[in-house]
Structure formats: C-alpha cells, structure tokens
Amino acid sequence: MPDGRQRCDIGRVKATTSFRRAAVAWAAGGEGGASAAEAARARAADAGVRRVVLVEGDSDLVALEALAERRGRSLDTEGVSILPLGGAMSIGRFLALCGPAGLDVPVAGLCDAGEAHHFRRVLERTGSGPQHTRADLERLGFFVCDADLEDELIRSLRAEAVVDILGEQGDLRSFRTFQKQPAQRExxxxxxxxxxxxxxxxxxxxxxxxxxxxxxxxxxxxxxxGLLAHV
Structure with missing residues (x-):
C-alpha cells in the first residue's frame, strides 16, 4: 500500500494530467470558451502548477519526462507541467492561458528549427522583446532542435546504436523493409x-x-x- 508521500505524488500526477487535458481542450478552440479556460485554471491550481513547458508534440513531452527521471527529478511533483501544442501554430493560445493574462506562471518551451520563426514572432507580440537569435530565445527558456528532436537524439546516440534499439523494440524487420523503398535508397x-x-x-x-x-x-x-536545466 502506498505511504502518505506516495499517495501525494500519485495525486499530483493525476491533477497535472487533468490540467494538461483541460489546457489542450481549451487551446484547441472547441466548445466552452471562457468556461473551458476557467476549468483549466482551476485544474492548474489543483495540480500546484508553478511553471509550464510548451512542446510541439507528445514525443517531446515523453523525452523531457524520461530525461527528468534519469536526472532524478519528478516534474509533476515540482509543479512543472508540460503541455503539447499539437503543432507550433497553437503557441499563441497557450501563451494566452499560461502567461501574464492567464495563469501568470513562467513559460518555457521546445520547438523544431522549422518552427522557430513562428515561436519568435509570437513571443515578440506578447511583449518579450526582439528575439533575433537562438541565444535570445534560450534566455527566455525556449530551445530549438536542429532539425527536430528525433534528429537530435539519433545524432547523440549515433545511427548504429539506434538500429540496435530498433531490434530491441522488434522493429528491425520493418525498418529493413522501409530502407528498400525507392525513396529511401539514396x-x-x-x-x-x-x-x-x-x-x-x-x-x-x-x-x-x-x-x-x-x-x-x-x-x-x-x-x-538546456530546457530541463532551465526549469
């Protein structure tokens, strides 16, 4: 049976997950309007959200949580909530919810190189000042992958090690078939x-x-x- 601390941690994880779902639902622009935003704010309070990290998709969220675990950290219990944007074009709505006019918590993020210009423009519009370079973005807590997170991870691991991981996951045969496709041969x-x-x-x-x-x-x-160290 979980002890009191474990129950608290489990409750925080559930509350953070509930906030994430509410925030994503509101930012998607579906039904609810102001009431949906208010629901997200209420769930943020329940979860004790003190900082928000905006990422483009679920794989970014998973990678950041996995790295935090390897560094001995639990982002949920620290009050750090990672929100997947479902595409970089949604960043403006998430900033509206999480920034000074909404939850008023510090916001950081991760994006692909191809979307950095969009992040830069939205941040400038929301009062962060000119963001001419990646260093400017990083000072705000926004980090850019070159070209995307998968590319970064493959280069860090090295391609041959990645092939071994495919084998461990039972995907090696599928990958070998994929390599034979005409578009992949070159x-x-x-x-x-x-x-x-x-x-x-x-x-x-x-x-x-x-x-x-x-x-x-x-x-x-x-x-x-860099992002994990920032938060």
Missing amino acids: RGLPQQLRRFMGTRSGRKALYARAFVEHLDLDRVPRPLD
Missing part, C-alpha cells in the same frame, strides 16, 4: 531512421523514451538538456 542511415520514426502513429513517442533511456548522460542533446 538517403543515409540517419535520414532513413528519422523518416522511419514518422511512419506509424505513436512511434515517435515510443522511441523518444527508448532513446533517452539509452543515452549517455554526457551526450544529451543540448536543447533537451
């Missing part, structure tokens, strides 16, 4: 691996955890490590 192994991650729903999130669990902690991708 690509190098790292590019093939990155493309393979997106060929099935849920695969990126599955491998985000597996990759982080296999990482040498001295070779963690800089954007992921």
Whole structure:
C-alpha cells in the first residue's frame, strides 16, 4: 500500500494530467470558451502548477519526462507541467492561458528549427522583446532542435546504436523493409531512421523514451538538456 508521500505524488500526477487535458481542450478552440479556460485554471491550481513547458508534440513531452527521471527529478511533483501544442501554430493560445493574462506562471518551451520563426514572432507580440537569435530565445527558456528532436537524439546516440534499439523494440524487420523503398535508397542511415520514426502513429513517442533511456548522460542533446536545466 502506498505511504502518505506516495499517495501525494500519485495525486499530483493525476491533477497535472487533468490540467494538461483541460489546457489542450481549451487551446484547441472547441466548445466552452471562457468556461473551458476557467476549468483549466482551476485544474492548474489543483495540480500546484508553478511553471509550464510548451512542446510541439507528445514525443517531446515523453523525452523531457524520461530525461527528468534519469536526472532524478519528478516534474509533476515540482509543479512543472508540460503541455503539447499539437503543432507550433497553437503557441499563441497557450501563451494566452499560461502567461501574464492567464495563469501568470513562467513559460518555457521546445520547438523544431522549422518552427522557430513562428515561436519568435509570437513571443515578440506578447511583449518579450526582439528575439533575433537562438541565444535570445534560450534566455527566455525556449530551445530549438536542429532539425527536430528525433534528429537530435539519433545524432547523440549515433545511427548504429539506434538500429540496435530498433531490434530491441522488434522493429528491425520493418525498418529493413522501409530502407528498400525507392525513396529511401539514396538517403543515409540517419535520414532513413528519422523518416522511419514518422511512419506509424505513436512511434515517435515510443522511441523518444527508448532513446533517452539509452543515452549517455554526457551526450544529451543540448536543447533537451538546456530546457530541463532551465526549469
């Protein structure tokens, strides 16, 4: 039977998950309007949210949580809530909920290189000042993956080690078949691996955890490590 501290931690995780769902539902622009935003605020209070991290998708969330665990941290119990945007274009709505006009908590984030310009424009519009470089974004707590998180993780692990992980997950035969496709034959192994991650729903999130669990902690991708250190 869980002791009092364990029950508290379990309750915090549940409350954080409830807040995440409410925030994502509100930002999606569905039914509810102001009442949906208020529900998200109430659930944030229940969860003790003290800081929000905005990421593009579920694989980013999984990777950040897995790295935190390897660093001996529990983000939920620290009051750090990670919210997947479901696409970079939603960042403005999430900032409206979490920023000074909403929850008024510090906000950080992670994005792909191709979306950095959009993050930069929205942050400038919301009063953060000019964000000309990645260093400017990082000072605000926003880190950019080059080109995306999968690319960063594959390079940190090295492609041959990633192939071994595919074997551990039972995906090696599928990957070998994928490599034989005409569109893949001229690509190098790292590019093939990155493309393979997106060929099935849920695969990126599955491998985000597996990759982080296999990482040498001295070779963690800089954007992921920098973001975790920031929060």
